[in-house]
Amino acid sequence: xxxxxxxxxxxxxxxxxxxxxxxxxxxxxxxxxxxxxxxxxxxxxxxxxxxxxxxxxxxxxxxxxxxxxxxxxxxxxxxxxxxxxxxxxxxxxxxxxxxxxxxxxxxxxxxxxxxxxxxxxxxxxxxxxxxxxxxxxxxxxxxx
Amino acid sequence: xxxxxxxxxxxxxxxxxxxxxxxxxxxxxxxxxxxxxxxxxxxxxxxxxxxxxxxxxxxxxxxxxxxxxxxxxxxxxxxxxxxxxxxxxxxxxxxxxxxxxxxxxxxxxxxxxxxxx
Numbered sequence: 001x002x003x004x005x006x007x008x009x010x011x012x013x014x015x016x017x018x019x020x021x022x023x024x025x026x027x028x029x030x031x032x033x034x035x036x037x038x039x040x041x042x043x044x045x046x047x048x049x050x051x052x053x054x055x056x057x058x059x060x061x062x063x064x065x066x067x068x069x070x071x072x073x074x075x076x077x078x079x080x081x082x083x084x085x086x087x088x089x090x091x092x093x094x095x096x097x098x099x100x101x102x103x104x105x106x107x108x109x110x111x112x113x114x115x116x117x118x119x120x121x122x123x124x125x126x127x128x129x130x131x132x133x134x135x136x137x138x139x140x141x142x143x144x
Numbered sequence: 145x146x147x148x149x150x151x152x153x154x155x156x157x158x159x160x161x162x163x164x165x166x167x168x169x170x171x172x173x174x175x176x177x178x179x180x181x182x183x184x185x186x187x188x189x190x191x192x193x194x195x196x197x198x199x200x201x202x203x204x205x206x207x208x209x210x211x212x213x214x215x216x217x218x219x220x221x222x223x224x225x226x227x228x229x230x231x232x233x234x235x236x237x238x239x240x241x242x243x244x245x246x247x248x249x250x251x252x253x254x255x256x257x258x259x260x261x
Contacts, residue, residue: 008235087151
């Protein structure tokens with residue numbers, strides 16, 4: 001059986017970056033254990049100081065398919081292009097005509113721009129089309 | 145519904161890095177498209193020049209659960225810590241701590257043998 005993975009992001013503001021990826025992928029904030037109404041209630045009961053409440057955020061796929069994301073606070077910002085990035089699949093892949101894919105991808109790029117991503121540029125290669133984007137903290141990702 | 149995604153790694157040797165991650169995660173090389181016996185045959189059929197054949201490698205979860213991992217050749221090496229990384233899960237939260245330690249150590253030894261440091 002294959003190992004499960006989780007995706008970990010370094011961030012200056014885990015809650016803000018987590019909220020972006022929630023919007024981008026249709027994920028949800030990981031619910032706290034049933035004994036607590038909210039993560040704040042959990043943190044209070046654990047005696048975690050207020051200033052550490054935003055040290056990390058976990059988000060999960062509500063359908064239970066995709067891996068968990070763990071977003072952890074680090075002091076430093078992005079200094080070089082990440083060598084690991086996510087490719088979001090919306091266009092339907094090679095089975096979908098290029099024109100159709102392009103319009104679905106462009107619509108998704110517009111939606112993502114609305115929730116805080118920025119566009120680095122489109123790439124058209126052979127029968128492929130994708131757009132390179134940056135999330136709220138400058139991490140590269142692509143929409144295919 | 146949540147959106148599907150793959151995780152893409154920059155690499156200087158996509159096939160070699162793909163083999164490492166396949167071993168690490170229990171993934172397999174993505175099978176070539178239907179109608180093709182091998183990726184080379186596919187590449188030839190669609191007219192990809194031979195010098196580009198090692199530009200990409202993809203591995204998939206044989207169980208169909210985890211995301212696809214794609215490895216793409218880039219000219220530059222790593223210059224800074226990535227702000228995105230993978231955590232490999234070998235134990236569950238409910239696994240007793242001693243047992244979890246042993247599982248993690250065993251996996252680490254296995255990964256070092258496969259080329260991790």
